[in-house]
Amino acid sequence: MTALATPEFEAANEKQKRRRGLLLALPSYLYLIVFFAFPLLIVVLYSFATRNRFGGTDLSGWNLDSYARLGEPIVRTILFRSLGLAILTTLICLLLAYPFAYFLATRGSTIRNVMLVFVMIPFWSNFLVRNYAWRVLLGNDGPFSQLTEFLGFGETRVLFTPTAVVIGLVYGFLPFMILPLYAAIERIDGRVLEASRDLYANGWQTFRHVLWPLSRSGVIAGSILVFVPSLGAYVTPEILGGAKTTLLGSYIVSQFLEARNWPAGAAVSFVLMTVMLGATLVYFRSGGRNL
Amino acid sequence: MTAAVEISDVTKRFGDVVAVDNIDLTIADGEFFAMLGPSGCGKTTTLRMIAGLDFPTEGSLKIFGDEVGTLPPNKRPVNTVFQNYALFPHMSVLDNVSFGLRMQKVDKATAAARAKESIELVQLGGYEKRRPNQLSGGQQQRVALARALVNEPKVLLLDEPLGALDLKLRQEMQGELKSLQRDLGVSFVFVTHDQEEALTMSDRIAVMNEGKLLQVGSPEEIYERPANRFVADFIGQTNLIEGTVADETTIVLTNGARVAAPSDHAAGTAVALSLRPERATLTPAGAVEAADGRTSVDGVIAGVTYLGNALVYDVALDWMTIEVREENRPAGDRPSPGDRVAVSWTTSDASVVV
Numbered sequence: 001m002t003a004l005a006t007p008e009f010e011a012a013n014e015k016q017k018r019r020r021g022l023l024l025a026l027p028s029y030l031y032l033i034v035f036f037a038f039p040l041l042i043v044v045l046y047s048f049a050t051r052n053r054f055g056g057t058d059l060s061g062w063n064l065d066s067y068a069r070l071g072e073p074i075v076r077t078i079l080f081r082s083l084g085l086a087i088l089t090t091l092i093c094l095l096l097a098y099p100f101a102y103f104l105a106t107r108g109s110t111i112r113n114v115m116l117v118f119v120m121i122p123f124w125s126n127f128l129v130r131n132y133a134w135r136v137l138l139g140n141d142g143p144f145s146q147l148t149e150f151l152g153f154g155e156t157r158v159l160f161t162p163t164a165v166v167i168g169l170v171y172g173f174l175p176f177m178i179l180p181l182y183a184a185i186e187r188i189d190g191r192v193l194e195a196s197r198d199l200y201a202n203g204w205q206t207f208r209h210v211l212w213p214l215s216r217s218g219v220i221a222g223s224i225l226v227f228v229p230s231l232g233a234y235v236t237p238e239i240l241g242g243a244k245t246t247l248l249g250s251y252i253v254s255q256f257l258e259a260r261n262w263p264a265g266a267a268v269s270f271v272l273m274t275v276m277l278g279a280t281l282v283y284f285r286s287g288g289r290n291l
Numbered sequence: 292m293t294a295a296v297e298i299s300d301v302t303k304r305f306g307d308v309v310a311v312d313n314i315d316l317t318i319a320d321g322e323f324f325a326m327l328g329p330s331g332c333g334k335t336t337t338l339r340m341i342a343g344l345d346f347p348t349e350g351s352l353k354i355f356g357d358e359v360g361t362l363p364p365n366k367r368p369v370n371t372v373f374q375n376y377a378l379f380p381h382m383s384v385l386d387n388v389s390f391g392l393r394m395q396k397v398d399k400a401t402a403a404a405r406a407k408e409s410i411e412l413v414q415l416g417g418y419e420k421r422r423p424n425q426l427s428g429g430q431q432q433r434v435a436l437a438r439a440l441v442n443e444p445k446v447l448l449l450d451e452p453l454g455a456l457d458l459k460l461r462q463e464m465q466g467e468l469k470s471l472q473r474d475l476g477v478s479f480v481f482v483t484h485d486q487e488e489a490l491t492m493s494d495r496i497a498v499m500n501e502g503k504l505l506q507v508g509s510p511e512e513i514y515e516r517p518a519n520r521f522v523a524d525f526i527g528q529t530n531l532i533e534g535t536v537a538d539e540t541t542i543v544l545t546n547g548a549r550v551a552a553p554s555d556h557a558a559g560t561a562v563a564l565s566l567r568p569e570r571a572t573l574t575p576a577g578a579v580e581a582a583d584g585r586t587s588v589d590g591v592i593a594g595v596t597y598l599g600n601a602l603v604y605d606v607a608l609d610w611m612t613i614e615v616r617e618e619n620r621p622a623g624d625r626p627s628p629g630d631r632v633a634v635s636w637t638t639s640d641a642s643v644v645v
Contacts, residue, residue, distance in 0.1 A: 191377035194344050197364040198371045199391035199438065209390070213381045 040273075047266035055260030066267035075251070075268070082248040085162060086230035089169040093177040093226045094219065096170070101181035101218070102211075106190075116182075119175050127172065131239045134168050135159060138240065160242025168236040173229060177222035184218025185211070220283045228276045248272060293356045295320045295446050295478040296341055301350030303336050310336040312502035313350070318446070318480060320355075323472050325481045325489040328499035329525070334482045335374075337499070338448050341480065342371045355445055365394070370439035371448040375455055376431045378423040384410065384434050385419040391442040409441035410434075412471075429460045436468075440475070447472075449481045453488065465492055486526045490514065498522050520644050523565040530571070530613040531563040531644070542643065546610045550586045554643035562643050568616035570640035573604060576631040587635035592628050606634055 048062045069075060104115050122130060138144050138159045145155045158164050188211070196206040212219075234249030241247065246254075248268065255265030296318040303311040311333040318324045326334040339345040340352060343364035352360050359367055370391065379387050389406035393399070410416060413433035423431055432452060439447055452468075453461045469492050472479045483489050489496050490510040497507045498521075506518035517523035520531060534542040534550075542552045542562060552564055576589055593612060594605040602625065604615045615634055626632055 189375075189377060191373050191375070192379060194364070195371070195373055195377040195379070195438075196390070196394075198342055198344070198369075198373075199442065200365045200394040201390075202363075202365055202394075205394055209394075210379060214379075 043266045043269055046262050047270050049263045049266075051261045051263050057262045066261075066263040067271075069264055070267065070271065078246055078248060078251050081162075081245070082231055085166055085169070085247065086227050086233075089166050089173065089230045090177075090223050090227045092166065092170050093174050094223060097174060097177035097181050097222065098219075101178050101185050104178075104182050105186040105188075119178055122175065128235060128239075130172070131168055131236055134164070134171065135239055138164050138167065159240065160244070162241070162245050164240040164242075165233075165237050165245060165247070168240040169230050169233060172233075172236055173226040176225035176229075180221035180225065181215065181218040184215040184221070188214045217286070220286060224279050224283050228279060231275065232272055292320060294318060294353070295322070295355060296480065297351075297353040297356075298337070298341075299351045299353075301337075301340065301347045301352055303333070303340060303345060304348045309502050311340070311347075314499075314502075314504040316497060316504060316507065318478055320478055321476045323469065323479050323481065323492060323494045325483060325493035325496045326499060327483055327486060327489040327496050327525075330484060331501075332499040333502040334484075334497075334499050335450060338371075338450055338480060338482045341446070342369060342448050343367045344371075368445040369448055370442050370444040371450065372432075372435045372439050372452045374450040374452070376423075376435040378431055378434055378438070380423055383420050383422060384415065384426070387423065387434055388438045388441050390438065395442075406437075406441055409437040412440065413437045428456055429464065432456065432464065436471075440471075444477065446478045446480060449479060451482055451484070454483075454485075461488075468492065490526070498525065500525070516642050517565060517644055520563055520565075523563075523642070523644050528568050528614065528616075530566045530568065532566060532611070532613065533561070533563050536560045536562055536643075544588075546608070548588065551638050552586075552641060552643050553638060556643070556645065560645065562645055564641050565644050566613070566636055566641045568603060568614040569601075570636055571613070571615045572635050573606070573615050573617060573626060574633050574635065575626075576633050585635040585637055586641075587633045589631065589633050592626050592630045592632055594628060595625065604632075606632060608634075 045059070046057060047066050048064070050058045050061050050063060050065065052058045070079070104112055107115070136142055140155065140157055140159065142159075144158065149155045158167070192210060192214070193206055196210045197203075201209060232249050232252075233247065234253060237245060237247045237250055241250075252265050252268050252272075255261050255268065294317045296316070298314060298316040300313055300315060301311060302309065302313050314333075314337065316337075326337060328334045336345055340347050341354070343359065343362055343366070346361045350360075351358060354367060354369060379390065382390070385403065385406055388409055389402040392402035392405060397405070407416075407419065410419060413436050415430060415433050415437065418426065418430065418434075423434065426434065432455075435452070449468075453464050456464060465488060468479070481489075481493065490513075493510060495507060495509055496513050498505045498513060498518075500521050506513060506522050508516075513522065514526055517526060517529075523529045524531065532544060534544040534552075536554055536556045536558050537543050537549065538558055539555070540551060540553050541549050542554070542564065543549050544564070550564070554562065556562060572585075588608055590606040590608040590613075592604055593607040596603040596605075598619075600619055602617050602619055604617070604626065605612050606615055613634065
């Protein structure tokens with residue numbers, strides 16, 4: 001008797017394939033459930049709970065009080081300040097990264113690979129250490145201040161200002177803007193740009209009507225990768241920002257550790273996460289795949 | 292009349308590589324002009340220099356009398372149909388076609404109307420809203436054509452425009468391109484590596500190799516009177532029978548046979564007789580009289596290739612093998628391998644090349 005691929009055989013075959021796939025994915029599924037989904041659920045639960053008089057949390061009497069606190073002026077100020085700095089950081093990163101990514105994408109492979117390594121080098125040293133390095137650079141007697149003084153602008157007091165935070169954030173997250181932009185631009189067929197020039201577009205028009213729209217997925221991916229961590233940044237604002245520029249990350253930490261108001265911290269965390277999730281969804285809805 | 296394109300002493304170097312080596316070329320207004328050669332011969336670089344996508348290292352390049360040497364592409368009255376079309380993937384067919392007009396600040400309504408006309412011209416009416424990736428290769432080709440023609444260029448440049456299409460469609464588009472060019476009366480400069488395409492479509496052909504311009508002429512001139520071995524061999528099939536010039540009317544072949552072949556090369560020059568397979572005649576050995584003005588060599592059939600409408604015989608001579616192509620005929624009537632035959636031709640069937 002010859003073996004034939006009967007419908008029954010095909011069905012069984014398909015089923016077995018699916019089962020094998022599930023088995024392969026199981027370890028990572030388990031890991032994510034135990035260490036991500038479950039803790040996340042706890043955070044959400046806590047955000048609806050009540051803080052008791054001793055700084056503990058009563059898991060009863062569910063309410064929306066913690067969310068109502070988001071409307072308070074102090075929290076709102078922090079929220080808007082964080083949003084503002086994150087948007088500013090994203091824009092500056094975009095402005096710096098785009099020309100660089102274009103340059104990179106249009107070079108030969110040798111130069112390109114060397115430059116890409118340079119982009120990645122900062123990742124090899126500790127993020128915290130690099131932030132402290134900026135503290136030295138931007139300090140009142142630091143090289144930056146000395147330079148401006150030497151140039152006749154007087155000494156600069158940048159450290160512990162929002163400017164220092166933005167400088168630090170741009171420095172920290174610039175590679176996350178460069179890489180997706182580079183990937184997107186590199187994929188564009190160079191002849192399309194030549195076609196644009198051939199069809200009477202000048203350099204600016206070619207950028208505006210061809211290069212920019214075709215690199216949009218990279219722009220969105222890079223912006224999300226910079227915006228999201230900037231919004232929740234903790235280390236950089238703590239080290240470079242000083243006390244007067246509390247941002248969301250520091251606020252969340254203070255709610256958990258100092259005010260001992262876990263529900264409030266959980267509520268802010270949850271809102272922050274929702275915003276980030278929303279941004280990511282927007283990206284995928286726009287057909288992006290560079291993330 | 293001013294030439295559409297006038298290239299004088301143009302050389303293009305990329306670093307140490309000479310892509311185009313000191314060429315002179317004049318393309319007349321309203322001409323269908325093909326640039327033909329193997330890949331890397333400099334034909335595409337020449338086209339790109341006319342378009343303004345590359346600039347000549349030396350020499351002068353004029354379009355309708357105006358020097359355009361280093362003028363950027365957007366300031367030249369020419370448009371290009373790119374290899375693989377280079378359509379804007381994020382735009383509809385209509386937006387692709389109206390792009391050139393919009394960049395020239397033609398008002399929106401006029402641009403759209405003219406784009407529509409152009410789309411009709413290439414028979415794509417009804418496809419205005421599609422994206423390039425929703426079109427077949429042939430349709431994309433038409434969009435690329437419409438996108439260039441809508442600007443009413445003085446010269447249309449085409450870089451291997453039919454290369455990506457399958458044979459049937461390619462032949463169809465060849466005819467359409469040719470009639471479109473005739474109707475518009477605009478010069479088409481057409482780059483191709485396909486000699487058959489060049490022969491069927493062009494008014495004149497420039498054959499290039501290794502950056503040099505080898506010959507410019509009508510398809511018939513190029514095919515019948517190739518300037519050298521490379522051209523003879525590259526255009527169509529040919530037998531190159533080696534020999535030496537004896538005097539103005541005779542050359543001596545490698546085997547010592549003296550054959551009639553007029554040439555203006557000095558005696559003693561090493562030359563080859565280019566004999567097209569379809570120009571040679573096959574007869575049973577001894578049947579040809581030298582008196583009827585034909586040159587003849589004897590050989591043995593070494594192989595037969597069946598092509599359907601034709602047969603190609605490999606004929607082994609004493610010192611080389613040549614191909615002879617004949618119309619198909621019934622099996623019983625064909626010479627078969629091992630038969631002794633004579634291959635003959637008249638002086639006008641063959642040409643002498645260096």
